[in-house]
Amino acid sequence: AQTVTQSQPEMSVQEAETVTLSCTYDTSENNYYLFWYKQPPSRQMILVIRQEAYKQQNATENRFSVNFQKAAKSFSLKISDSQLGDTAMYFCAFMKHMGGDSSYKLIFGSGTRLLVRP
């Protein structure tokens, strides 16, 4: 069974600084996807960034980038130029590559609460 571990329950960063959130996972699969989701207080979960395991290049979305280390099963999220609106719970998630009608269910970590200080 796949597991996702986020070892940092809470993080804090000064506005405009850079912060890195950690995530490790365990799987015997070779083909899978990894995600970072953001859940602002009392608001719905939104997708931040996605990484395909077969791609060596790290994904980037504006101020958000990942460091994907497949052999180490590590998937960290770097947020550059942090903004107050980045304050949220961040969840790392794993999705096994399936085919056809199979479920593409997400397996989430326990989350990291990020506070951006003004």
Place this chain on the structure above:
Amino acid sequence: DTGVSQDPRHKITKRGQNVTFRCDPISEHNRLYWYRQTLGQGPEFLTYFQNEAQLEKSRLLSDRFSAERPKGSFSTLEIQRTEQGDSAMYLCASSSQIGTRVYEQYFGPGTRLTVT
């Protein structure tokens, strides 16, 4: 694209009562998921529909839980004889079947259930 909507947003019920939640996915999405999120934890998968067919259920979905998606549009999640341990946020998500969009799940705001 109006997003995934869920109703109600909050539900308080007494132990032993039945409750039903509704999820309306993004209109062209044929895949629909239910997750449960307890305080301080990440969401856990409950069940998955493709169109009207329920294709996977988690062991978390006890026999008191039932989900339906008639006509492949909206979905309902019913909990019978609620217990205090059912208190959680129930999240619905949907995704497209097309290409790489199958990997991108869009979440609704959730229904927060409190069982007293």
